Amino acid sequence: MAGVARRGSTAGIDSTQGLLQPSGEDLRPLAERMRPAALDEMVGQRRLLAPGSALRRAVENGRVHSMILWGPPGCGKTTLALLLAQYADAEFQAISAVLCGLPQVREVLAQAAARFGQGRRTVLFVDEVHRFNKVQQDAFLPHIERGTILFVGATTENPSFELNSALLSRCRVHVMEAVSAADIAVALHRALADRERGLGALDLRIDEALVEMIAHAADGDVRRGLTFLEIAADLAGPGGEVTQATLEQVLADRTRRFDKGGEQFYDQISALHKSVRSSNPDAALYWLARMLDGGADPSYLARRLTRMAVEDIGLADPRALEMAVDAWETYDRLGSPEGDLALAQVAIYLASTAKSNAAYVAFNEARADVAQYGTQEVPLHIRNAPTRLMKSLGYGRDYRYDHDVDGGIALDQTGFPDAMGERIYYRPVTRGMEIKLKDKLDALRQARAKARGEAPPE
Template identity: 80%
Template sequence: MRPQTLDEMVGQRRLLAPKSALRRAIESGRVHSMILWGPPGCGKTTLAQLLAKYADAEFRAVSAVLVGLPEVRQVLAEAGLRFSEGRRTVLFVDEVHRFSKAQQDAFLPHIERGTILFVGATTENPSFELNSALLSRCRVHVMEAVSPEDIAIALQRALDDAERGLGDRELHVAPEQLLLIARAADGDVRRALTFLEIAADLAGEGGTITEATLEQVLADRTRRFDKGGEQFYDQISALHKSVRSSNPDAALYWLARMLDGGVDPGYLARRLTRMAVEDIGLADPRALQMAVDAWDTYDRLGSPEGDLALAQVALYLATTSKSNAAYMAFNEARSDVREYGTLEVPMHIRNAPTKLMKQLGYGKGYQYDHDAEGGVALDQTGFPDALGERVYFRPTDRGLEGRMREKLDALRAARARARGEDEAGA
């Protein structure tokens, strides 16, 4: 059931729209070397084959998983011979990210000379997995997972087509059952066709694919998830940003998606703890302890019971007050440390455990804050003299930080007045 024309392809409505640049290039036969980046089963191989068909070029395919450079060089040599005879070659390299960046260099001179029209397929972000020289010679086209509605169209075609599909079996399938298969395929047309074929075998010729049939076929399906790739980082980003946006429902969804995909729950516990520190901060200090407690609970209970502890803390983090004031303050302080280097500790706040150190002036002039009016020695600095007073921590008005802000604003104003009085007196 692989599409024989662009019109037979399902999905990719943006990339292959009737007047899109890529579609016009393919239909005119003026194609260019490219990288097709998209999830499994979205049509990367099919599109490469159609490129060759519309360009009247020879199609050759290699997989970076199965072949090494010797085999690649043989294919390139054949393409060179074909080029000298006036015929082009579309070289399709599946899983191109599996080649090392040094191995990818082997294609460069052949792309430049026009010996091949290079089409690399990858499920990983080309920015990270492909070398810049190859990327500069290819256009990257992003392909999307195929929607359930479009997959259902492909399934119906397979049921109707007696020559290439299952049309001669006279199967009966309700539209809602086709959509169930399409959703279970998780954006992968190839996977959906496999599900349909298994269901057809169970139903038998002239039979009906029922819900009970599909329960058998779809019982052990898994969702698309790459624990070390682009989807992993996209989903953890979605979880973190849903928490930051105070959207507990979205946070719970992404947490469930990642657990379902097989991510290490210990990693999720660590990231949730980071969110408590970075995004909730002192607006709600309880959040950090709750995150640590949830992590400890998961370590004690494991899955699936411990998953609920992670879910609870994700909901709490998303719902409670937010502040990154402590995070920003720490970054500013570190920036000053890097910029100003090793500044001397002021003498009045140095430790003086020996007689000699006291004679040298260590601790001289230090005011014990508990003895000062209000419990704070307002005219005493804690910064190196060369740095002067700094303000890093700027509490928000959210949660507990609102009360901190009121207190600090008053203290800072009082310190400024005290310094002003000293300067006027001098």
Template identity: 80%
Template sequence: MRPLAERMRPASLDEMVGQRRLLAPDSVLRRSIQAGQVHSMILWGPPGCGKTTLALLLARYADAEFRAVSAVLSGLPEVRKVLAEAEQTFAGGRRTVLFVDEVHRFNKAQQDAFLPHIERGTILFVGATTENPSFELNSALLSRCRVHVMEAVSADDIRQALERALEDETRGLGGRGLQIGESQLQLIATAADGDVRRGLTLLEIAAEVAEGVEAGQGGTVTDEVLEQVLADRTRRFDKGGEQFYDQMSALHKCVRSSNPDAALYWLARMLDGGADPGYLARRLTRMAVEDVGLADPRALQMSIDAWDAYDRLGSPEGELALAQVAIYLASTAKSNAAYKAWGQAQADVRKYGTQEVPMHIRNAPTRLMKNLGYGRGYQYDHDAEGGVALGQTGFPDAMGERVYYQPVERGMEIRLGEKLERLRAEREAAQGNRSK
């Protein structure tokens, strides 16, 4: 009656697939588990990588009771009940491995409930999470547990689990005469996307709908059957979690490093995973001003046009506009000079506080203000030689002239830099002569 993935859950460390770094034969964790000397821990990894299985094996090797609660389904009253039972078990001379699935969904108060029991050794706490513990778990709990990072299982390792399920006559599908090809097994392993449980579930579905299957016996998994089983599968993606921000970071950094092919890949990954295209359009526009800047001013307008095109076309047609601008942003000249200049200007605003506007560039709409000296000495740039009045400053007197914007020698900023370098030198000379 139990699903294949549950029946085939490893009964020993040797049956686990994947996690070769964490559970290598000479690793500290493996040796401690086999010796029954385990510690409280946080298992951080994607779905189907073996977190629950490892917790069960911890209890088995340590000859401890195993209790599991889910942060999605359980509240504080149920947690307290389980902890009270663990106290009684501990008093009887046996420890309890308490497995808390999705532990990141517990709030701070609920997480704190475990602390005294971990300290006294009443429980061996094993928390499982798909989210970054440093963001989702409080520091008190983290200080009492060791974090172990678990990785998505490779397609080759998943295939090994599938083959074992096909051979096992007690727990798996062995002895049924199921016919499935090597290439089909590989397709299932790849479609599992790093999730052993998903791979076994897909294999079980394929076995149930195989051509010619009768009363659970025999059957052939044809390419047509497998195509239907694997249809509309989704890749791992969390629209609000760390995977989202990691992939967004990858897209941004590939644009910045002028790698349009990699940028396209990450854009496709995010759209495939269900990211909001409007959000991606906004971030691409940000890249246009942060990383391309004035080296190619066309990039900003192209980003806005792509955003507008998506709003008009929607998915999937509008996604091509986002792809096009991602290619352009990654391919064109880059400059963060405007981004850095803006940051320096903001820093000076905070540093110097509320400075008075110099009198010569103040607005003077009334006679009184003119009599008070507002606008006095202002030089109208259009009347000056070359169209720039070099003898006047634009900064508050307490600050003096400042230089924020320093163009790079790429794209259009080459010409901007040459012009500004000349103007700044002439302005410095003109203001120096004026002060003598």
């Protein structure tokens, strides 16, 4: 549940076997052994930790504050928390919101309070802090205010959505970025050269191009890159060479960073939707491929593509909805990977065809009027009158059957409640098939206004 930061490791070479014999400390994964012991060893995060930056000055001077570190996996959140404790000469304790409940949280806070009473501070690192509920998050508040702990919460999710305002008001949010492939390559070279903590004692041979291949495959995650390198080193063996064939085994079936229920998921579906709306089929295809590659449920994507067909294409091209539903059914029949092509095809079509949100806007305006005007009575002339009593009460009286009227439309007859008057919600755009609908409705609406003796609609 809790632990103290440790540094260093030992290893020796067995001269009789010629193999690296790790000590107990070296049984840790390579990524853990190579965890930076100083700020200058961290890769990436130049904006946040650049020399002279506010956070770096605070850390180096030991004047750290409670904070939330928001960033993707493997960007250095845990490492930065460890360094905060090291530079502040404070005890480091770490808990995970995945594994701990409120009793464990209270126990750790009690330990920190006792330590504080003895004149020693505690950096409390809470991993996956967004998984704590409001009550659990509130437990930290008095201890942060009193200075009992220097709170460092790590999250991959947007703190605005996942953390309560009371906790956010007491912490500063620092945004950490995915580490670039070039910076990950630096970490890989460091691990290959380090004979104490890394793989230097193995005397591996690996081409620069393959190091770069691992760095790109890590997809912004330093820990992931070091794990790939460690597996490749195990396959190559001491004194061996990491080859292209070796890496193909190591990197087989990997996927890009993706969280099916988190920030990245919603960012990517937003990118897909907005690419369709912007009539950019190439970008739409890219984001669809990214989400499928990351493990998104294709049925969910089919549902969202269908939503795009009605929200952003609408009556400018009614075929879009039919194609989206057909693609959804095709995927249900074929599954992956064959059915993925049907989704790709409809994404291309939706992005390429004419766009209109007129129906979407019209429906929202109608719903707003329903909420504003409440339960309005149906006008008598358009009520159903199946019985003699209803007819005697005026139901259906003065209704004009449109098919019996010249032109097929009773222009002076309204379909709205009396308290509302005639309304216009649907305003077709001058794109796609809505051009013809616009011409027809504009003429019809002007004729209706004239028949009622009203000014023509704008």
